[in-house]
Each structure stands twice: as C-alpha cells, then as structure tokens.
Amino acid sequence: MNPILNTDSYKLSHYLQYPPELKFISSYIESRGGRWNRVIFYGLQAFLKAYLSQKITADDIKEAKEFAAPHGLPFNEKGWEYILKEHGGALPLRIEAVAEGSVVPTENVLVQMQNTDANVPWLVGWVETALLRAIWYPVAVATNSYFCKELISRFLSETGTPSEIDFKLHDFGARGVSSFESAGIGGSAHLLNFKGSDTISGALFARQFYGADMAAFSIPASEHSTMTAWGKERENLAYANMSERFGDSVFACVIDSYNIENAILEWSKLMPSIKERGGRVVLRPDSGNPVAMAILCIERLIELVGARKNEKGYLVLPDFVRVIYGDGIELERIGDILGELKMRGISSDNIAFGMGGALLQHLSRDTLRFAMKASAVSKDGINWQNIAKEPISDPSKHSKPGRLALVRDGKHWKTIRLDELASEQNQLVPVFENGKILREYNFEEIRARIANG
Missing domain, CATH: 3.20.20.70 (Aldolase class I)
Incomplete structure (x- = not known):
C-alpha cells in the first residue's frame, strides 16, 4: 500500500487551504461518547509498526502524482519531495497517547499529534483518515x-x-x-x-x-x-x-x-x-x-x-x-x-x-463517536493559538481547544489544556517521532492494565 494514498481524496487539496503563515498544527483524537461511558485504548502500536513507520519512496510520490490528476485533485509533489529529501522518507510527526489498555471515560483525549517540521503542517491532517480508522475499530x-x-x-x-x-x-x-x-x-x-x-x-x-x-x-x-x-x-x-x-x-x-x-x-x-x-x-x-x-x-x-x-x-x-x-x-x-x-x-x-x-462487525466509528480535530496552530512552534469547532446546531460536536493533556486521579480522568498541567503527570506519553516508535507495550502488560482499571 502506498502510504501517501492512505488518506481521503479531499485531503490532497488541503495543503493549499491553510493560512500561509501557519507552520505547526496540533490535533487530537477522542471518543465523544456513544454506546458506552468508558473505552479501552488499544491498537495504535500495531498501526505505527505496520504503517506509519513505513518510509515513503520516490516511487510512492510518482504513483500518487499520477493518480491525483485524473482523479480530479492537485498533488503536493514539492511537499512530499521535501519529506523524502530532508527526512529520508520518514514522516516528521510526533504522536503521544495514553497507555494501551487504559480504561478511560469517553470525552477525553486519547491521542495527540503534531508535525515536527515547520514546512509540512498539512501532514497532520493528511494522516487523519488512516490514524482514526486504526484506532476507533480496535477500541470499539x-x-x-x-x-x-x-x-x-x-x-x-x-x-x-x-x-x-x-x-x-x-x-x-x-x-x-x-x-x-x-x-x-x-x-x-x-x-x-x-x-x-x-x-x-x-x-x-x-x-x-x-x-x-x-x-x-x-x-x-x-x-x-x-x-x-x-x-x-x-x-x-x-x-x-x-x-x-x-x-x-x-x-x-x-x-x-x-x-x-x-x-x-x-x-x-x-x-x-x-x-x-x-x-x-x-x-x-x-x-x-x-x-x-x-x-x-x-x-x-x-x-x-x-x-x-x-x-x-x-x-x-x-x-x-x-x-x-x-x-x-x-x-x-x-x-x-x-x-x-x-x-x-x-x-x-x-x-x-x-x-x-x-x-x-456490528460496530462503526459512530458507536463511540470517534473524531480527530485540530485544536491548536502555531507560526513558530512556541506560541500556540487555540482553535476549535463549535457548531451551534449540535453542542455535542464541539471540539476541545488548545494543546491538550490528560491527567488522572485514581479512576478519575480529566482532559485539560497543556498549559494548565502544572505539577500533575500527563498521561499522554510520546510513542512516535519522525518515523521511530518510542514506546512499546506487550500484550500481558495491556491485559494487566485493563484488569486494574
């Protein structure tokens, strides 16, 4: 599978739609509720190993470019060529997530991702389709x-x-x-x-x-x-x-x-x-x-x-x-x-x-109302502007603004903004950066975490 094409069609045009001064995007994934009031977080590690750590190649870029035009969409050839040249094809992204096997109430951040290279802020949204799909199903x-x-x-x-x-x-x-x-x-x-x-x-x-x-x-x-x-x-x-x-x-x-x-x-x-x-x-x-x-x-x-x-x-x-x-x-x-x-x-x-x-099989993304939303943008990677979706027609679809953190007090979990973290421990831990997997969990460890709640 060509990793560049592991996305939705409309994503191919998004690199032309962001403000020109924007250099960094931070997005997060949550279950907005649904059938159950808690979720078991699981499956991200497999996706990172099987797909996201895969490096893109010149052949991938060529194939994607040849696909895009007759499909009716522009293609960010320069952007992908930059990733190939400057990063050896590894995706310049940072992902942090709650530990696999955590039993987390719905409406809390589970995963957060941002680009690590100021030249590719569009990459965060590009990955959404594959990443969200890789999470909602095993979690459900x-x-x-x-x-x-x-x-x-x-x-x-x-x-x-x-x-x-x-x-x-x-x-x-x-x-x-x-x-x-x-x-x-x-x-x-x-x-x-x-x-x-x-x-x-x-x-x-x-x-x-x-x-x-x-x-x-x-x-x-x-x-x-x-x-x-x-x-x-x-x-x-x-x-x-x-x-x-x-x-x-x-x-x-x-x-x-x-x-x-x-x-x-x-x-x-x-x-x-x-x-x-x-x-x-x-x-x-x-x-x-x-x-x-x-x-x-x-x-x-x-x-x-x-x-x-x-x-x-x-x-x-x-x-x-x-x-x-x-x-x-x-x-x-x-x-x-x-x-x-x-x-x-x-x-x-x-x-x-x-x-x-x-x-x-009788499950869908809507079973637990999974969504990935952009929550903060930056011009320099230091100063961040909070952004959020706030449809007046459906308050349940309001997204969370800011770069986020997840804190825990016993069995009580709460999502806060990262700038509010103070001395509390962030339960979101780095698991992936620039094509490398930073943290792995074994199956028995995950089972034990679930058993302990």
Missing part, C-alpha cells in the same frame, strides 16, 4: 468485549464461579468481518478481556505486534457438516464418534442439526463414558430464540444427568457437561439469558457464549 471491539466481561462477571459473582470468566465469551467472528486484517485487529482486541477464540488471526496479530506468545485458546468442536454428513438416521453415531475421539478432553458439539431435545437425550447416554475419562462435552444449541433454547437445553440436561447446588444456592451441572450458545448473541442477549437462569435458580457456570458479528 475491546470496549464491547470489556462490557460483556463486566456483565458476565457480575452474574458469576452472584450465582457461580468468578474465576471461570476467561473462557465465558468465545470469539466466533472471523468469517463475519470484512477482511483478514479486520479479524486480526478485532480478534486481538477481544483477547485483551478473554482467552477463548476461534479467530486464529487475532492470536497471530497479538503475537506479531504485541509480543504475545499465545493469547488465545480453543478446543476441538464440530460443525453442522461434520454431523449431517452421517445422515439424520445416524446422528447418534456422529455423536458417538465425537465422544470416542475427544471424550478425554474438553470438546464442543453442535446439537441443532435436527431435533435438539433428541440430541440431548443421545448425548446423555454418552456422558458416563466422558465422565469416566475425565472429559467434558460442551453442547451448542444454536437455533431458535436464544433465551428459550439456552434455558431448555440446560434444564433438560439437569433432568437427565442431575445437578448440584453450589454454595450460593444455584444449580450446577456435573463437570462433564456444559452449554455454549453462539447464535444471535450480543451484550443485551447475554444479560437476558443469564438473568433468566438466575431467576430459575441456575448458575451462570453452566453456560458460555460465542459471539461473531456482534463482537467484531
């Missing part, structure tokens, strides 16, 4: 997953075993996203909160960009083709084969190819063997109303194989069987299912969830 997925974890943890604390949280939400989203890269970015963002995933690219992404040895774990599991290939009349043999192959370990089996209740009955006949071998089967009923079917499955299993009451007074299936529901699952539906189980005296220990499109 990580935050979505985080609030799912909060919800499930609450029910586990009330009815079950909180220590089981790591594997209560499994990523089924690889096939439902727009690209392999999206699966990697989103899949790794989910793994900040949970450890179960079938999105291989998420684990690979966490390894490549954040040094994770193995961030995700999965188990043998069936799909409908491996069950229906036996034929309806031999469904019991399909299950027997699964039990024989994997019954000494944890494994999952889909049970809605035909009749869920019949499938549960057939599996109950195989469970003594699984129990004897120390294994666990996780049954997946994925058709019908999720609340009704999850409840039906668990209650039928209780009838067939029994259950014990835990110390909190809720029923728990024997260790050799559990349920996972993975169709139509989203945050609200998880709450519906767990709430119904609790009302019926059934522990949340009995069920895990799989989430696909709702985890990795």
Whole structure:
C-alpha cells in the first residue's frame, strides 16, 4: 500500500487551504461518547509498526502524482519531495497517547499529534483518515468485549464461579468481518478481556505486534457438516464418534442439526463414558430464540444427568457437561439469558457464549463517536493559538481547544489544556517521532492494565 494514498481524496487539496503563515498544527483524537461511558485504548502500536513507520519512496510520490490528476485533485509533489529529501522518507510527526489498555471515560483525549517540521503542517491532517480508522475499530471491539466481561462477571459473582470468566465469551467472528486484517485487529482486541477464540488471526496479530506468545485458546468442536454428513438416521453415531475421539478432553458439539431435545437425550447416554475419562462435552444449541433454547437445553440436561447446588444456592451441572450458545448473541442477549437462569435458580457456570458479528462487525466509528480535530496552530512552534469547532446546531460536536493533556486521579480522568498541567503527570506519553516508535507495550502488560482499571 502506498502510504501517501492512505488518506481521503479531499485531503490532497488541503495543503493549499491553510493560512500561509501557519507552520505547526496540533490535533487530537477522542471518543465523544456513544454506546458506552468508558473505552479501552488499544491498537495504535500495531498501526505505527505496520504503517506509519513505513518510509515513503520516490516511487510512492510518482504513483500518487499520477493518480491525483485524473482523479480530479492537485498533488503536493514539492511537499512530499521535501519529506523524502530532508527526512529520508520518514514522516516528521510526533504522536503521544495514553497507555494501551487504559480504561478511560469517553470525552477525553486519547491521542495527540503534531508535525515536527515547520514546512509540512498539512501532514497532520493528511494522516487523519488512516490514524482514526486504526484506532476507533480496535477500541470499539475491546470496549464491547470489556462490557460483556463486566456483565458476565457480575452474574458469576452472584450465582457461580468468578474465576471461570476467561473462557465465558468465545470469539466466533472471523468469517463475519470484512477482511483478514479486520479479524486480526478485532480478534486481538477481544483477547485483551478473554482467552477463548476461534479467530486464529487475532492470536497471530497479538503475537506479531504485541509480543504475545499465545493469547488465545480453543478446543476441538464440530460443525453442522461434520454431523449431517452421517445422515439424520445416524446422528447418534456422529455423536458417538465425537465422544470416542475427544471424550478425554474438553470438546464442543453442535446439537441443532435436527431435533435438539433428541440430541440431548443421545448425548446423555454418552456422558458416563466422558465422565469416566475425565472429559467434558460442551453442547451448542444454536437455533431458535436464544433465551428459550439456552434455558431448555440446560434444564433438560439437569433432568437427565442431575445437578448440584453450589454454595450460593444455584444449580450446577456435573463437570462433564456444559452449554455454549453462539447464535444471535450480543451484550443485551447475554444479560437476558443469564438473568433468566438466575431467576430459575441456575448458575451462570453452566453456560458460555460465542459471539461473531456482534463482537467484531456490528460496530462503526459512530458507536463511540470517534473524531480527530485540530485544536491548536502555531507560526513558530512556541506560541500556540487555540482553535476549535463549535457548531451551534449540535453542542455535542464541539471540539476541545488548545494543546491538550490528560491527567488522572485514581479512576478519575480529566482532559485539560497543556498549559494548565502544572505539577500533575500527563498521561499522554510520546510513542512516535519522525518515523521511530518510542514506546512499546506487550500484550500481558495491556491485559494487566485493563484488569486494574
């Protein structure tokens, strides 16, 4: 990908639109609110490594110039030639950001960027498209997953075993996203909160960009083709084969190819063997109303194989069987299912969830109302003039004026102007300057930061 063309078309004309005396621009990124009141900051490091630290070349400039004219736009050839000559193709930008894994209330600055060379103030706006896209998506997925974890943890604390949280939400989203890269970015963002995933690219992404040895774990599991290939009349043999192959370990089996209740009955006949071998089967009923079917499955299993009451007074299936529901699952539906189980005296220990499109794809920049705005300009890089967007038609879109700082007092965060910082510690730390990455975070460090809030 030509890094010069990793922008919006209209950006190509912006170098002609700034005041001639302007030499420096400072811009920032924030979530202006939206679905949740907090965000998990994540993903910038991967973008810096994969894209922004890439140097532009003469061939990149030539290609961009040849593209711009027939596309209907001017091209700042002199500006890009200057970057190539004076900076060796490295982008003269400085970026500071809050530490990855920080849990920050919305409406706070997360990233701030300015040019380091007075001759290229237009470069800050040029990068906006790629930088904003690189941040809003992993932040949205990580935050979505985080609030799912909060919800499930609450029910586990009330009815079950909180220590089981790591594997209560499994990523089924690889096939439902727009690209392999999206699966990697989103899949790794989910793994900040949970450890179960079938999105291989998420684990690979966490390894490549954040040094994770193995961030995700999965188990043998069936799909409908491996069950229906036996034929309806031999469904019991399909299950027997699964039990024989994997019954000494944890494994999952889909049970809605035909009749869920019949499938549960057939599996109950195989469970003594699984129990004897120390294994666990996780049954997946994925058709019908999720609340009704999850409840039906668990209650039928209780009838067939029994259950014990835990110390909190809720029923728990024997260790050799559990349920996972993975169709139509989203945050609200998880709450519906767990709430119904609790009302019926059934522990949340009995069920895990799989989430696909709702985890990795049903999100947009508007989910958390992400925006990048210019907030200060300067003629000399020393004296700064505050600027801001203030539409009278929508106060929620007012942007923040000035060069910014982010301060923290315990779990309380606040955005202030940099000239108001005084003795407080700025939580925005330099991460990139003139093509070089200044600060790296590893995956376990990010996980720990989230866990500590």
